[in-house]
Amino acid sequence: MIITRPKSVDDILTMLDQFPDANICVVGCGICARKAETGGEPQVRKMVEALKCRGVDVLDGVMVKHACSASSWESLAEENPAIDNADIVLVMSCGAGVSLLGRISDKPVLSALDTTSLGGAFTNETLEALCGMCGECNVGMFAGLCPKSSCPKSQMNGPCGGLDDGKCEVGERDCIWVKIYETLEARGLLSLLDEIRQPVSHNRRL
Ligand code: SF4
Numbered sequence: 001m002i003i004t005r006p007k008s009v010d011d012i013l014t015m016l017d018q019f020p021d022a023n024i025c026v027v028g029c030g031i032c033a034r035k036a037e038t039g040g041e042p043q044v045r046k047m048v049e050a051l052k053c054r055g056v057d058v059l060d061g062v063m064v065k066h067a068c069s070a071s072s073w074e075s076l077a078e079e080n081p082a083i084d085n086a087d088i089v090l091v092m093s094c095g096a097g098v099s100l101l102g103r104i105s106d107k108p109v110l111s112a113l114d115t116t117s118l119g120g121a122f123t124n125e126t127l128e129a130l131c132g133m134c135g136e137c138n139v140g141m142f143a144g145l146c147p148k149s150s151c152p153k154s155q156m157n158g159p160c161g162g163l164d165d166g167k168c169e170v171g172e173r174d175c176i177w178v179k180i181y182e183t184l185e186a187r188g189l190l191s192l193l194d195e196i197r198q199p200v201s202h203n204r205r206l
């Protein structure tokens with residue numbers, strides 16, 4: 001599941017300023033953004049209202065099954081004529097959905113959300129930053145707690161000097177390395193930390 005967070009209405013209006021007098025269609029995504037409650041039906045309705053209140057000409061707010069997968073623009077337009085009629089499409093999905101629609105459309109397609117990580121859903125909780133898509137997965141060596149995606153410095157061999165009483169020096173978060181250590185210790189697998197791991201190779205992402 002791709003994790004997204006909403007842009008502020010002010011940020012969206014700043015983007016829309018580039019297209020004076022354009023009307024728009026707001027599009028939600030029925031998979032990840034719906035699950036994350038950033039681009040489902042209620043959020044689309046709320047966005048439509050918020051933009052109308054700020055004077056934007058909104059034709060409609062619609063949902064597509066999955067913004068990142070479409071057979072053609074024509075089939076999308078047939079199901080949702082407002083998408084085709086609008087001057088601009090404002091998409092409440094991850095960047096993949098916005099990119100796809102931007103490539104197959106002949107009009108500007110803008111993002112209403114910021115995409116932050118690959119995550120998951122467990123019971124009612126949304127789990128963020130489970131994976132940073134590094135292209136070289138060895139998360140199993142870290143008890144399923146990926147330091148590449150959960151540590152701001154992608155520390156591969158233990159915590160940095162910024163660790164303070166279990167807390168990370170960056171933002172309001174626990175240091176992932178404390179959790180990795182505790183989990184491996186509880187499983188009797190601390191020996192997995194004996195090997196020196198190579199730093200993240202960004203070449204593998206290409
Ligand atoms: S090791 Fe790489 S691919 Fe595997 S979970 Fe971490 S960031 Fe994702």
Ligand code: SF4
Nearest residue numbers: 151159160163168175
């Ligand atoms: S305190 Fe822990 S999570 Fe934060 S940057 Fe250092 S190693 Fe990474």
